Amino acid sequence: MADTKVLVNCNVFDGCSAGVQRDRYVLVRGGEIAGTGPSRSAPEPAGAAVIDLQGSYLMAGLFNMHTHFSLALPGKLANSVQAMSPHELALYVAAGARQTLLCGVTTVRCVAERDHVEFALRAAIAEGRAAGPRILSAGRALVCTGGHGHESSSALECDGPDGFVRGTRAQIKAGADLIKVMISGGIAGFTETMDTVPLTDGELAAVISTAHAWGRKVTAHAGPARIIARAVEQGLDCVEHGYQLTAAVVRQMRERGVPLVPTLSVTRCGDFFDSLDVPAWMQERSLQAAGMHEESYRLALAAGVPVMLGSDIPPYWQTEGTSATVRELEHMEAFGLPPAEALLAATRVPAAWLGIDEQVGSVEAGKRADLIAMRQDPVATVSALRTLHWVMKDGTVYRNDTWVR
Numbered sequence: 001m002a003d004t005k006v007l008v009n010c011n012v013f014d015g016c017s018a019g020v021q022r023d024r025y026v027l028v029r030g031g032e033i034a035g036t037g038p039s040r041s042a043p044e045p046a047g048a049a050v051i052d053l054q055g056s057y058l059m060a061g062l063f064n065m066h067t068h069f070s071l072a073l074p075g076k077l078a079n080s081v082q083a084m085s086p087h088e089l090a091l092y093v094a095a096g097a098r099q100t101l102l103c104g105v106t107t108v109r110c111v112a113e114r115d116h117v118e119f120a121l122r123a124a125i126a127e128g129r130a131a132g133p134r135i136l137s138a139g140r141a142l143v144c145t146g147g148h149g150h151e152s153s154s155a156l157e158c159d160g161p162d163g164f165v166r167g168t169r170a171q172i173k174a175g176a177d178l179i180k181v182m183i184s185g186g187i188a189g190f191t192e193t194m195d196t197v198p199l200t201d202g203e204l205a206a207v208i209s210t211a212h213a214w215g216r217k218v219t220a221h222a223g224p225a226r227i228i229a230r231a232v233e234q235g236l237d238c239v240e241h242g243y244q245l246t247a248a249v250v251r252q253m254r255e256r257g258v259p260l261v262p263t264l265s266v267t268r269c270g271d272f273f274d275s276l277d278v279p280a281w282m283q284e285r286s287l288q289a290a291g292m293h294e295e296s297y298r299l300a301l302a303a304g305v306p307v308m309l310g311s312d313i314p315p316y317w318q319t320e321g322t323s324a325t326v327r328e329l330e331h332m333e334a335f336g337l338p339p340a341e342a343l344l345a346a347t348r349v350p351a352a353w354l355g356i357d358e359q360v361g362s363v364e365a366g367k368r369a370d371l372i373a374m375r376q377d378p379v380a381t382v383s384a385l386r387t388l389h390w391v392m393k394d395g396t397v398y399r400n401d402t403w404v405r
Contacts, residue, residue: 003395006028006048006049008053010024010055011055011057012024013363014362015060015344015347015348015363016362020377024037026369027045031368053390057376058372060361060370062105062385063108065308066311068112070118072152093121097135098131100314101391104385106393107370108134108135109137110138111310112138112139118137119174119175136177139179141155141156141181142180144198148196164199164207172214181218181219182198182221184227194224194289208234218235219237222240224244225246228242228245228249232249239259242297242300245297259307260300262293262300266313268290271319272324301337306345306349308349310328325346330382339378368394370393389401
């Protein structure tokens with residue numbers, strides 16, 4: 001029974017019950033959670049490995065819903081990534097995926113990667129040839145000629161409704177689980193502003209209707225309220241960033257059940273920009289938008305818009321003493337999201353959006369054993385995730401800091 005493990009002496013936030021359940025066990029068999037209960041009732045299957053978590057807090061592995069393993073912002077990293085051969089790029093993103101898993105992120109949503117490199121990585125991870133999180137991907141982001149991100153091979157330039165239909169189908173043919181479209185300007189584009197609106201209504205409608213016909217959801221890089229309102233009206237499924245939301249638009253999003261991935265870190269990450277030698281114009285545009293970005297997020301929370309964790313910065317990147325994923329969750333809490341709800345925004349809510357909530361996102365029998373443990377209580381504050389020391393995915397332990405035996 002080498003594939004059977006009994007986790008004991010842990011306090012569990014299962015994502016279903018209010019608060020933390022104290023002194024519990026979790027039985028893992030064949031990569032799945034086979035049962036949970038009080039530690040005093042823990043089973044003792046013959047040959048099972050017993051893992052004593054010594055009073056740690058256990059929860060489902062984190063999701064990061066705005067990931068770019070091949071990110072190349074203007075600056076020295078971009079020059080390095082752009083110069084990589086296909087083989088070098090594959091090794092680079094594989095290393096990033098492994099680091100992501102070790103920081104507690106067991107599922108990611110890639111929302112624009114270079115040259116479809118993540119599809120090979122997704123297969124390698126699924127087949128056990130590489131270590132990393134579960135990957136769901138949009139393939140290359142769809143942009144108009146000269147639109148946001150057009151400089152990178154992580155984007156595909158399209159024009160006119162027919163062009164965007166072909167672009168959408170091309171991503172699905174390549175293996176995309178969802179579609180991403182750039183419907184506004186952003187921080188990183190030199191020839192645009194955040195409130196640039198590059199697509200016509202017909203182009204946007206073509207993406208959404210085509211993706212939906214093929215059973216794929218659509219998420220959009222979006223800043224200004226007026227374009228978000230048009231996109232939500234046409235059936236958009238998710239908003240990325242939302243720098244310039246209004247009360248009217250967040251009401252519309254709530255009524256349509258359209259969640260927000262706020263990526264709060266991208267307007268408050270000076271140390272990240274400095275480490276990449278990002279040019280001054282981009283840093284200024286980003287950091288000066290922090291107040292507006294926070295206000296938009298608070299409006300969304302007040303209106304009851306569902307929110308999901310997404311860092312935009314590589315999930316594993318060390319910033320302000322922790323990973324970009326944890327730092328993003330700290331921002332989400334600091335600006336109004338209670339800790340327990342923040343944990344759901346990093347687990348059950350994204351699992352449901354991705355349509356995989358029957359497999360992952362909570363600590364329940366029948367779910368995959370994607371689990372993380374930390375020394376402190378994350379329901380008290382999500383900063384407890386800074387004490388993360390143990391990571392399991394599909395029943396395999398990938399991180400086990402020395403104090404846990």
